[in-house]
Amino acid sequence: MYRILKKRTLGQDIREYVVEAPDVARVGKAGQFIVLRLHERGERIPLTIVDCDPETGGVTLVVQELGKSTREMGDRFHEGDTILDFAGPLGKATEVEDYGTVVCIGGGVGIAPLYPIAKALKGAGNTVIGIIGYRNRDLMIYHDEFSATCDELIVMTNDGSYGGKGFVSDPLRELLESGRKIDHVWAIGPAIMMKVCSEITREFSVPTTVSLNSVMIDGTGMCGGCRVEVGGVAQFACVDGPEFDGHKVDFDLLMSRQGYYAEEEACSLERYLAESTDGEKGAS
Amino acid sequence: MREQEAAVRVGNFDEVPFGYTEDEAVEEAARCLQCPKAPCVDGCPVGIDIPGFIEHVKNRRFDDAIATIKAANALPAVCGRVCPQESQCQGVCTLGIRFEPVAIGRLERFCADWEADHEVCRPEIEPDTGKRIAVIGAGPAGLTAAGELRRRGHSVTILELLHVAGGVLMYGIPEFRLPKAIVRREIDTLCDMGIDIEVNQVVGQVRTVDELLDGGFDAVFVGTGAGLPRFLGVPGENLNGVYSANEFLTRTNLMSAYLFPEYDTPIKVGERVVTVGGGNVAMDASRTALRLGAGTSMIVYRRSEEELPARAEEVHHAKEEGIDFRLLTNPVEFLGEDGRLVGVRCIRMELGEPDESGRRRPVPIDGSEYVIEAETAVIAVGNGPHPLVPQTTPGLDLTRWGNIVADPETGQTSKPGVFAGGDIVTGAATVIQAMGAGKRAAAAIHTYVVNGFT
Numbered sequence: 001m002y003r004i005l006k007k008r009t010l011g012q013d014i015r016e017y018v019v020e021a022p023d024v025a026r027v028g029k030a031g032q033f034i035v036l037r038l039h040e041r042g043e044r045i046p047l048t049i050v051d052c053d054p055e056t057g058g059v060t061l062v063v064q065e066l067g068k069s070t071r072e073m074g075d076r077f078h079e080g081d082t083i084l085d086f087a088g089p090l091g092k093a094t095e096v097e098d099y100g101t102v103v104c105i106g107g108g109v110g111i112a113p114l115y116p117i118a119k120a121l122k123g124a125g126n127t128v129i130g131i132i133g134y135r136n137r138d139l140m141i142y143h144d145e146f147s148a149t150c151d152e153l154i155v156m157t158n159d160g161s162y163g164g165k166g167f168v169s170d171p172l173r174e175l176l177e178s179g180r181k182i183d184h185v186w187a188i189g190p191a192i193m194m195k196v197c198s199e200i201t202r203e204f205s206v207p208t209t210v211s212l213n214s215v216m217i218d219g220t221g222m223c224g225g226c227r228v229e230v231g232g233v234a235q236f237a238c239v240d241g242p243e244f245d246g247h248k249v250d251f252d253l254l255m256s257r258q259g260y261y262a263e264e265e266a267c268s269l270e271r272y273l274a275e276s277t278d279g280e281k282g283a284s
Numbered sequence: 285m286r287e288q289e290a291a292v293r294v295g296n297f298d299e300v301p302f303g304y305t306e307d308e309a310v311e312e313a314a315r316c317l318q319c320p321k322a323p324c325v326d327g328c329p330v331g332i333d334i335p336g337f338i339e340h341v342k343n344r345r346f347d348d349a350i351a352t353i354k355a356a357n358a359l360p361a362v363c364g365r366v367c368p369q370e371s372q373c374q375g376v377c378t379l380g381i382r383f384e385p386v387a388i389g390r391l392e393r394f395c396a397d398w399e400a401d402h403e404v405c406r407p408e409i410e411p412d413t414g415k416r417i418a419v420i421g422a423g424p425a426g427l428t429a430a431g432e433l434r435r436r437g438h439s440v441t442i443l444e445l446l447h448v449a450g451g452v453l454m455y456g457i458p459e460f461r462l463p464k465a466i467v468r469r470e471i472d473t474l475c476d477m478g479i480d481i482e483v484n485q486v487v488g489q490v491r492t493v494d495e496l497l498d499g500g501f502d503a504v505f506v507g508t509g510a511g512l513p514r515f516l517g518v519p520g521e522n523l524n525g526v527y528s529a530n531e532f533l534t535r536t537n538l539m540s541a542y543l544f545p546e547y548d549t550p551i552k553v554g555e556r557v558v559t560v561g562g563g564n565v566a567m568d569a570s571r572t573a574l575r576l577g578a579g580t581s582m583i584v585y586r587r588s589e590e591e592l593p594a595r596a597e598e599v600h601h602a603k604e605e606g607i608d609f610r611l612l613t614n615p616v617e618f619l620g621e622d623g624r625l626v627g628v629r630c631i632r633m634e635l636g637e638p639d640e641s642g643r644r645r646p647v648p649i650d651g652s653e654y655v656i657e658a659e660t661a662v663i664a665v666g667n668g669p670h671p672l673v674p675q676t677t678p679g680l681d682l683t684r685w686g687n688i689v690a691d692p693e694t695g696q697t698s699k700p701g702v703f704a705g706g707d708i709v710t711g712a713a714t715v716i717q718a719m720g721a722g723k724r725a726a727a728a729i730h731t732y733v734v735n736g737f738t
Contacts, residue, residue, distance in 0.1 A: 023490045037447055043539065043548040044447075069548055085447040087484035217539065217549070220445055220486070221671060222455075222511040223531035227522055234515065234522060239671065253522055256623035260524040264550035271545050 001082040002036075005058050011139040013065040014109060015074050016050075022057030024049075024088045030096065030116035031211065031243050034059065034088030035219040038077065042084065043069055046219050048113035048188075048211065048242070049089060059088075062112035062141065068268040075276065090219045091242045094209070098125040100183035103175065104150070105168050105197055106132045107189025111142050113211065114188040119149050121186075127151050129175070129182075133168035133189075137161040169196045176204040184209070187246060191255045198246030208246035212237045214257055228254050285390055290604040294574045297459040297542060300601060301390075306344070309394040313341035315379065316386045323376040324388060329720030330428075332356040334373055334388055341391055347402070350395040354407060357392075358431035358474070359424065359719065361400070361466045362453060364393025366564075367716045368595045400469055409477060410437030415733040418443060418501040420487045420673060423451020424715045425507030425706025425722040427474060432726030433505075434477045438733065441501075443485035445672070446538065451509055453715070455538040456530070458568050460575065461598075464537070488676035493702060502733045503701045505725055506677075506688060507718070510707035511670035515663055516560065520618030525554070525625030529561070529569045529664035536572050554659025555579045558628050560615055561664030562587065567598040569662040570607045581607050582656065586614040586633050586646040612646065616653065618661060627655045667712050677702070687711055695725025703729055 006018040024034060033048045051060035065071045077083065094117050102121050106114035111132050122128045130150035134140050136159050146153055154171045155163030164171065168189070176182060185208040187197040194210040201208040214237045216226035226237040231248040235241065285308075287293075287301040304312065316338045324334040333352050340349035353360045369375070369389040377385030415438045419426045422444035430440045448454050453467045475481060487493070487508075496504050513528035515521050532551070535541040539549035557573035559566050562585035573581040583602070585592065588611050592599055603609070610630070617629040632652035635644035669686045681689040681698035688697055688704040695703035705721030707713055731737075 023485075027490055041540070041547045085484050087445070087447070087486055089489050090486065217531060217534050218446065220511070222513070223534050224513045224515070224528040225531045227515075229522060253623075257522070257524060260624075261550050261552070264544065264552070268545045268548060268550070 001084060002086040003082050004077060004079055005056065007077075007079045010062065010141040013074070014062065014139065014141055015065070016060065016062050016112075016141075017073075017077075018053075018056075018058040018060050019083060019086060020057050021059045021086050021088070022054075024059050024086070025052040025057045026054045028052040028059060028089040029093035030120045031094030031113075032089035032091050033219070033242060034061070034086060035090060036083050036087075037085035038069065038073055039084050044085075044217055044219065045069055046090075046213070046216055046238075048213070049116070050112045051116055059086075062109060064109040067265045068272040071269065072272060087219070091238055092240075094120065094186075094243060096120040096124050101127040101129065101181060102184045102186065103129045103131060103172065103182055105172060105185065105187040105189070105193075106130075106142075106146075107168055107193040108134065108139070109141070110189030110193075110211075111146070114186060115142050115145050115149070117186055117188075118146065122149050122151075130154065131156070131168045131171050131175075133157070133193075134162070135159070167196070168193060169200055172197055173200050176200065176206065182206050185246075186210075191251050191258060194246060194249075195251035198249065198251070202247045209243050210246040210249060211242045212244060212249065212254060213242065214254060215261065228257075285387070290601075290606070293460065294571075294605050297575055299463050300460055303397055304390055304394040306346075306398075309341055309391060310344060312387050312391060313338045316342070317378055319378050323378065324373040324386075327373040327376040328356075329372065329716045330357050330723055332392075337395065338386065338388070338391060341395065346395060346398045350399040353392060353395055357719070358428050359470045360392050361396035361470055362424070362462060363716055363719070364389050364391075364396055365462050365466075366457060366714075368714055370596050372716070400466075407431075407435055407473075407477060409435055412439070413437040413734070415439065415502045416441070416500055417503050417505065417729060417733065418496045419505045419507065420493075421445070421451060421506065421508040421706075421708075422449035422471075422481060422483075423507055423509050423706065423718065424453065425509070425708075425718040425725075426451070426505065427471065428719040428722030429505045429507060429705065429726045429729070430479050431474050431477065432723055433729060434474070434479050436726075436730045438730070440479045442479060442481045443487050443491075444481060444483045445486060445508075447483050448538070449481050449483065455534045456565065456568070458533065458537055458572050460571070461568065486672070488672040493673065493677040493680075493699075497701050503703065503729045505695070505722070505729060506673050506697075506702065506704040506708060507706045507722060508670045508673050508708045509718075510667040510712040512668040513663070514666050514668055516615060516665060518615060518617055520620055520625075521663070523618050523620040523625045524623050525552070525620075525659055526618055526661045526663065529559070529565045529662050530667065532569050532662045533565070533572065536576065542576055551576060552660065553578045556656075556658040557581045557660040557662065558584055558615075558656055558658040559662040559664055560584050561666075562592040562594060563664065563666070564594045564598055566662075566664035567594045567602045567607075569664050571602055571605055573660065573662070574605055574607070578660070582610055582658075583607055584610045584613050584615060584628070584630060584656070586612065587643065588612055588635060591643050610656070614646065614648065615661075619655065625659060625661055627657045628661055629653055629655050667707075669708050669711070673708070685711065690725075692721075693724060694728035695721060696728060701732070703732075
């Protein structure tokens with residue numbers, strides 16, 4: 001059993017948890033992930049590590065409540081409560097070195113796992129330019145952390161409610177067209193965002209790393225459900241990744257596979273919401 | 285043995301054979317000739333005193349019968365159900381030359397189930413030796429090694445990657461063939477003996493084998509199995525609807541997807557399911573597909589019926605349940621629309637000259653391609669070694685396939701204090717072979733920790 005040490009709301013349907021898992025906190029690195037299971041009937045949920053604190057044994061995760069399991073976690077799992085299963089760290093860590101000038105691009109909830117990468121790259125001596133994008137200003141997670149870490153920071157919102165209006169790919173293109181020397185790009189966020197960013201950086205031949213969150217069960221190489229095509233070869237996101245060369249990833253396949261269980265996910269969420277409403281009625 | 289009718293059982297996940305009654309078991313036991321040379325014992329990978337336990341059954345001394353089995357085999361309820369008896373003990377039964385061999389597996393199962401209802405057999409444990417042994421992987425090899433080592437008085441900790449112990453017995457073999465309650469019962473017996481099982485342990489990432497040895501363990505046994513699914517490498521294999529058998533069975537067994545949405549993990553089968561392969565896993569997957577609601581479930585296998593590697597009983601049950609066997613057939617492409625599987629293009633095969641395995645090599649027949657329409661395909665063509673421990677343990681010699689090199693008699697690897705056994709060494713084999721390796725390694729580990737050498 002793994003205790004929730006801290007929980008806070010970062011934005012609408014986005015929460016941050018610090019879970020007590022000393023073994024993971026001791027060795028977990030930026031770019032790696034964990035798998036958790038809330039309870040006996042739960043699914044195994046892969047989540048990318050945001051922070052590890054070996055002192056407190058805490059592992060920080062940021063969860064967007066999109067489906068049944070993440071919503072249930074938000075509704076029913078509070079500070080002091082325990083999570084049944086928590087395994088990690090899994091996958092390969094980010095290759096952190098001094099590249100020179102790097103751009104870290106984050107979209108939505110992908111900004112959270114990008115943060116430790118940006119921090120580590122900064123620590124390794126890189127000049128770090130951050131480009132982070134949100135749907136609107138109410139969802140602005142990890143903005144202060146990026147402000148404190150990046151040498152330069154560009155913030156975009158889709159509706160223009162904060163910073164520039166548009167997508168993260170817009171300032172990326174401007175930056176590359178300006179002729180400034182960029183040595184490496186990280187892009188973490190929705191598959192479509194990573195795809196567009198990778199297409200832009202390919203034009204300018206800037207090496208680009210993306211982190212793929214495909215559907216998986218065990219997270220340790222056993223199911224093969226997370227397979228993606230990289231350079232035309234099938235790779236397992238869980239053990240060969242989750243970070244890959246963005247110029248070689250077949251993003252259309254990734255998006256197709258991410259959507260395979262959409263009907264089941266909708267059914268599960270609907271059922272959960274109906275039950276929750278009944279529960280509230282019963283309690284009142 | 286009495287069993288569920290095929291038409292009924294394809295609608296549930298309950299176990300297929302009901303098991304013997306006491307009278308049926310005694311009657312079957314009476315058929316044993318009690319051969320002085322007992323070829324069956326040599327046929328058993330863990331060397332159970334088969335005539336001995338059968339004689340006890342015949343005399344209705346069921347407590348003595350199970351004690352006799354358990355002296356050699358820690359998991360009889362499992363082995364009685366999943367061992368390929370026809371190629372082991374029953375395959376060499378003297379009676380089998382002229383008649384049906386004694387149903388040794390069914391008798392073993394009977395004794396184990398009888399014990400579960402009576403709780404008699406408490407394994408004796410030697411006084412504590414003060415030696416600590418880490419077992420990595422709670423599958424058949426690891427559980428067996430752990431049980432044997434604990435009996436000799438050592439302190440044993442099992443480190444398991446998944447959230448439950450049991451390995452392939454829990455994630456792979458379906459409920460209708462091996463009820464999970466039975467696996468849990470066998471594991472509970474080991475815990476009662478004082479074995480410590482820690483789940484969710486990512487050995488290799490969190491603790492390496494070297495850290496275990498430096499951190500107070502006197503020896504390490506690696507039994508991490510063949511968990512890495514193989515694919516065919518043909519076009520379209522990454523379409524939605526194409527599963528590895530590992531994923532298909534793990535969703536269903538370990539995550540209880542057959543109870544979705546009561547349980548959170550979903551699975552999709554569609555109307556038509558094609559399973560590729562001819563082993564036990566292929567039989568399990570195709571029969572699971574029927575129980576998940578598929579209208580038709582097909583096996584596509586590139587060799588002929590004679591070469592099917594599955595247990596005879598599984599093939600028999602699959603046929604009874606209406607699995608459509610397309611033998612001498614091989615997939616060449618998975619066809620999709622909008623990213624989803626709609627069909628499997630196959631080619632007919634014929635058998636040519638024997639290959640290195642001694643079996644006749646299947647050769648494609650030109651121009652014989654045809655399409656099988658299907659919404660789901662399951663690839664059951666074997667698994668490679670689980671990579672985590674081999675990749676994170678310096679000094680461990682590996683084969684070119686990534687299996688750990690270990691002495692077949694002792695499990696000793698190239699690294700002092702590190703032993704290995706089961707599928708991580710041999711490649712995918714059977715439960716009982718892994719158990720045999722775990723047992724032999726336990727004997728060697730005992731010698732090693734007591735004497736300092738094997």
